[in-house]
Amino acid sequence: MDATLKTPKTLQEAIVYFSDPARTFEYAKHYRWPSGEVTCPRCGKAKHSFIKTRRIWFCYECKKQFTLKVGTIMEDSPITLDKWMTAFWLLANAKNGISSYELGKAIGVHQESAWFILQRIRLVMQDSFFGSKLGGGPNREVEVDETFIGGKARNMHKHRKAKLTGRIDDDKSVVVGFIERGGRVRTRIVEKRRKYNMQPLVREEVEAGATVYTDALKSYIGLENDYDHQVIDHAVEYVNGRVHTNTLENFWSLVKRGLHGTYVSVEPFHLHRYLDEQMFRFNNRKNMNDSQRFALAMSQIGGKRLTYAELTGKDTDSLHEETTGAGETQIPF
Numbered sequence: 010m011d012a013t014l015k016t017p018k019t020l021q022e023a024i025v026y027f028s029d030p031a032r033t034f035e036y037a038k039h040y041r042w043p044s045g046e047v048t049c050p051r052c053g054k055a056k057h058s059f060i061k062t063r064r065i066w067f068c069y070e071c072k073k074q075f076t077l078k079v080g081t082i083m084e085d086s087p088i089t090l091d092k093w094m095t096a097f098w099l100l101a102n103a104k105n106g107i108s109s110y111e112l113g114k115a116i117g118v119h120q121e122s123a124w125f126i127l128q129r130i131r132l133v134m135q136d137s138f139f140g141s142k143l144g145g146g147p148n149r150e151v152e153v154d155e156t157f158i159g160g161k162a163r164n165m166h167k168h169r170k171a172k173l174t175g176r177i178d179d180d181k182s183v184v185v186g187f188i189e190r191g192g193r194v195r196t197r198i199v200e201k202r203r204k205y206n207m208q209p210l211v212r213e214e215v216e217a218g219a220t221v222y223t224d225a226l227k228s229y230i231g232l233e234n235d236y237d238h239q240v241i242d243h244a245v246e247y248v249n250g251r252v253h254t255n256t257l258e259n260f261w262s263l264v265k266r267g268l269h270g271t272y273v274s275v276e277p278f279h280l281h282r283y284l285d286e287q288m289f290r291f292n293n294r295k296n297m298n299d300s301q302r303f304a305l306a307m308s309q310i311g312g313k314r315l316t317y318a319e320l321t322g323k324d325t326d327s328l329h330e331e332t333t334g335a336g337e338t339q340i341p342f
């Protein structure tokens with residue numbers, strides 16, 4: 010980055026910093042095109058002219074204009090960059106998250122717009138683990154545990170509900186968590202807590218040979234074939250030396266505090282995005298200050314884009330369905 014481009018350190022500094030449109034533009038440009046070369050989001054070429062007064066480029070190849078937002082999660086959004094930046098800052102750093110109502114008030118947009126902003130930022134927070142398993146490095150201890158997260162999927166047909174939530178027959182979502190002691194957490198949403206759908210996930214997420222700590226749920230029986238499987242029976246005790254799942258319990262309490270406190274309730278088909286948000290903050294909580302966490306989230310703005318249909322789970326034939334939760338009406342801005 011340009012050495013003159015200082016990074017704000019606190020929320021207050023960030024708000025002041027991003028109140029200058031030219032500076033905000035330079036900052037966002039750096040994260041949009043980290044190599045420093047501005048390329049057309051349509052053709053990928055760097056042959057263009059820049060219209061400084063309007064902060065847009067004209068591509069000589071496509072004969073079309075493009076802005077900084079094209080090809081990013083901010084595409085099609087009339088919300089100004091300074092508001093986006095502040096929203097990034099808040100979501101990346103607020104321990105319990107921030108509701109669309111709070112964000113709307115903080116940056117001066119409608120709650121519906123704030124909801125859309127938050128969902129898009131959660132998308133860039135999505136961790137791409139790219140096949141790397143937990144428990145493969147020097148740290149071989151992995152806790153595996155599952156939790157139930159409630160929420161009613163209203164006004165949705167059963168098949169759609171099942172498709173979106175992976176959940177068919179009750180009103181709770183089952184989330185399986187995997188956490189490497191001293192390391193990262195991952196979550197997966199499953200349909201049922203059965204051996205046949207739990208164990209393949211453990212094998213996908215955890216390197217064979219690692220020490221795996223679980224509770225006494227029968228679905229975990231058999232893991233001893235591939236792992237050093239240690240069981241803590243919660244009917245008897247919660248900790249036995251190193252055998253416990255308390256690290257994961259801490260993560261679940263963060264997730265639930267956010268869901269019940271800040272967000273009140275979450276539609277099941279949005280649950281994975283809330284989990285992405287929580288995992289982002291949890292996995293980047295150490296050795297990183299607010300400024301760096303914000304920069305990390307910002308560095309993922311390019312190449313990810315969430316359409317309204319993907320966001321809401323609505324396609325054209327179901328646009329009349331009413332799917333609102335937590336007073337959060339889903340309309341694009």
Ligand SMILES: [Zn+2]
Nearest residue numbers: 049052068071
């Ligand atoms: Zn082009």
